[in-house]
Amino acid sequence: MNRSRIFSALLSVALISAIPTLANAQKTNWQNLDLKTDSTFGISTEKAYKELLKGKKSVKVIVAVNDGGVEATHEDLKRIMWVNTKEIAGNGKDDDKNGYIDDINGWNFIGGPKESINFETLELTRLVRRDQDRFANTTDANVAEKDKKDFAVFKAERADLEKQLAEAKENLAGLTGFKAALDAVVKKIGKQNPTIEDFKNFKPVTDVDARVQGVVIEELGKNSFKDFYEEQITEGFDYYNRQVNYNLNLDYDPRAIVGDDPNNVNEKFYGNNDVAGPDAMHGTHVAGIIAADRTNKLGILGVADNVAIMGVRCTPNGDERDKDVANGIRYAVDNGAKVINMSFGKAYSWNKAIVNEAMKYAASKDVLIVQAAGNENKNIDVENNFPNHKDLDEKTIASWITVGASGPKDDATLKASFSNYGKTQVDVFAPGVKIYSTVPGSKYKNLDGTSMASPVVAGLAGLIRSYYPKLSAAQVKEIIVKSVTKVNHNVEYAKSEEPGAEKISVPFSDLCISGGIVNAYNALKLAATYSGKAVAK
Incomplete structure (x- = not known):
């Protein structure tokens, strides 16, 4: 799922927003x-x-x-x-x-x-994992002529994987920090499901409190706190946690569960x-x-x-x-x-x-x-x-x-x-x-x-x-x-x-x-x- 514009006051995570509402x-x-x-x-x-x-x-x-x-x-x-x-x-x-x-x-x-x-994993992760052993000791200086094209593709894919993983880790850390700050504000408000008015009446103690308050007030103009927390905080955390630990993790491979040969494209049953x-x-x-x-x-x-x-x-x-x-x-x-x-x-x-x-x-x-x-x-x-x-x-x-x-x-x-x-x-x-x-x-x-x-x-x-x-x-x-x-x-x-x-x-x-x-x-x-x-x- 694509996520665009999440909590821009604290981090650059994605969240589908600015969606027209319906009766x-x-x-x-x-x-x-x-x-x-x-x-x-x-x-x-x-x-x-x-x-x-x-x-x-x-x-x-x-x-x-x-x-x-x-x-x-x-x-x-x-x-x-x-x-x-x-x-x-x-x-x-x-x-x-x-x-x-x-x-x-x-x-x-x-x-x-x-x-x-x-x-x-993502297909990108599998492709990098497939080729990293092949090119383990290869550099631009020693790559064989016949392998130059494949090596260039491998380097580009590896760079893409590293970039996505770094961004996912950054976003996971940012969202984790935001969640902790939000939970602290909710605890200070004293209600499990505070309303937009509760957040407006809240008196921030720190700069972080104030930034959290501003973001949540904007979001509660479109959603209830419960929906906001579930769809943006919980699901956002799960999304980036999956990316870091599964989707972009070169060491993760669950295919043994199926028991087939994943490289045998003729296998159907x-x-x-x-x-x-x-x-x-x-x-x-x-x-x-x-x-x-x-x-x-x-x-x-x-x-x-x-x-x-x-x-x-x-x-x-x-x-x-x-x-x-x-x-x-x-x-x-x-x-x-x-x-x-x-x-x-x-x-x-x-x-x-x-x-x-x-x-x-x-x-x-x-x-x-x-x-x-x-x-x-x-x-x-x-x-x-x-x-x-x-x-x-x-x-x-x-x-x-x-x-x-x-x-x-x-x-x-x-x-x-x-x-x-x-x-x-x-x-x-x-x-x-x-x-x-x-x-x-x-x-x-x-x-x-x-x-x-x-x-x-x-x-x-x-x-x-x-x-x-x-x-x-x-x-x-x-x-x-x-x-x-x-x-x-x-x-x-x-x-x-x-x-x-x-x-x-x-x-x-x-x-x-x-x-x-x-x-x-x-x-x-x-x-x-x-x-x-x-x-x-």
């Missing part, structure tokens, strides 16, 4: 609302159900959530989870002979016989059937956005009303491995998914070729892949973000949508501050700011990210394929891209993540191929005009 009546479903009717830049899902889909029949479509885990027992997901009826649950046998034992709701490619991976894993927060949230039960009067409303969610666990708390990504795609395709959501990405790739081949395989089987653009506020036309389609054929690209994140207001803030963008690499934008969805424990939470925008589009793709099942994956993508609500004004975003960074203003059309926000109402109207549609009325 309480709308905040739990704003991504499905209509700009004209509701004055909120959603995708007009509810309007589509009311005016276009009422009384129409549909077929069930399987949508795979290739992610960090899905809680299949969640109150708002349990009815819509994919169930492999060819398997007999719990008998320890591969009843359907697909190579995966007891895969009732999907498969976990980062699990082993006894447990599953939670934390992992490994893992376990625990589709939730040790941390199902992210994937459960994604699944709810796509298809949370629209009939049970509980929780939230998913975009699609007749899809089954297949859980494919392939991403840990760290960077996913290309082998697992490729196998996750192939598993979803081979077991009937017609849409795959991939809310993940990374700056480096170990073996892009095997992911490319899996993408081609999905395209050949008429499966649409929907991918999050990433949360670094960078132009992925020129900066790496994997997977990407920079070296893939047109047929594959025609079955692959990359999604940026937008906010609720049709103004200069429409581009989410964190969202990546790209005139040639990002197809569309969709709501991804303060999206309220399912999380483990049959609970619900707001999260931000292109990770939330991607399942909005995956849900729309599932909706179209459900009501118009004869349309191909390429046609569904074409419909989604052609039917966007065009944005004919400029948007602003910061040039960097530094506090107070200069903002630039650009036409929204410079940010993605379509120049707009996806729209379910428009898409379904357009789908009805395509030849080959098959919907019983």
Whole structure:
């Protein structure tokens, strides 16, 4: 998760801020609302159900959530989870002979016989670890001619790793210090959950007290103290602690848990059937956005009303491995998914070729892949973000949508501050700011990210394929891209993540191929005009 502007009075950590607020009546479903009717830049899902889909029949479509885990027992997901009826649950046998034992709701490619991976290193860390022994005694003076290119890459990657690790350590120390100072102020106030008025009435004793008071008063203008502390202090500490001790730690390698050979890209039958894993927060949230039960009067409303969610666990708390990504795609395709959501990405790739081949395989089987653009506020036309389609054929690209994140207001803030963008690499934008969805424990939470925008589009793709099942994956993508609500004004975003960074203003059309926000109402109207549609009325 990208974090921009955190506690600039004390440290330069990241926190998504300056996010427009929504009326309480709308905040739990704003991504499905209509700009004209509701004055909120959603995708007009509810309007589509009311005016276009009422009384129409549909077929069930399987949508795979290739992610960090899905809680299949969640109150708002349990009815819509994919169930492999060819398997007999719990008998320890591969009843359907697909190579995966007891895969009732999907498969976990980062699990082993006894447990599953939670934390992992970044791909950058793995690449540096791979090459540091090879170049242990190599210098610019003695490097062999044949190794010069690889050595230059290694040095650049090592420098990047060292830079990120130093920043993570600095931020962890700063946040730890801020937390201690804040806890001391709260103790002086004498309330467990002080209000903004409590902080305003507080009389600082030290300069640190005063700086803490100023930061918290600003933040409590947007959040309760409890939410502020959980989302910014606790989660911030956990984030940088993970970076220091796991993600960027050359000495950490949990892969033995799985028991496979991670370098054998031809190995496919490994893992376990625990589709939730040790941390199902992210994937459960994604699944709810796509298809949370629209009939049970509980929780939230998913975009699609007749899809089954297949859980494919392939991403840990760290960077996913290309082998697992490729196998996750192939598993979803081979077991009937017609849409795959991939809310993940990374700056480096170990073996892009095997992911490319899996993408081609999905395209050949008429499966649409929907991918999050990433949360670094960078132009992925020129900066790496994997997977990407920079070296893939047109047929594959025609079955692959990359999604940026937008906010609720049709103004200069429409581009989410964190969202990546790209005139040639990002197809569309969709709501991804303060999206309220399912999380483990049959609970619900707001999260931000292109990770939330991607399942909005995956849900729309599932909706179209459900009501118009004869349309191909390429046609569904074409419909989604052609039917966007065009944005004919400029948007602003910061040039960097530094506090107070200069903002630039650009036409929204410079940010993605379509120049707009996806729209379910428009898409379904357009789908009805395509030849080959098959919907019983």
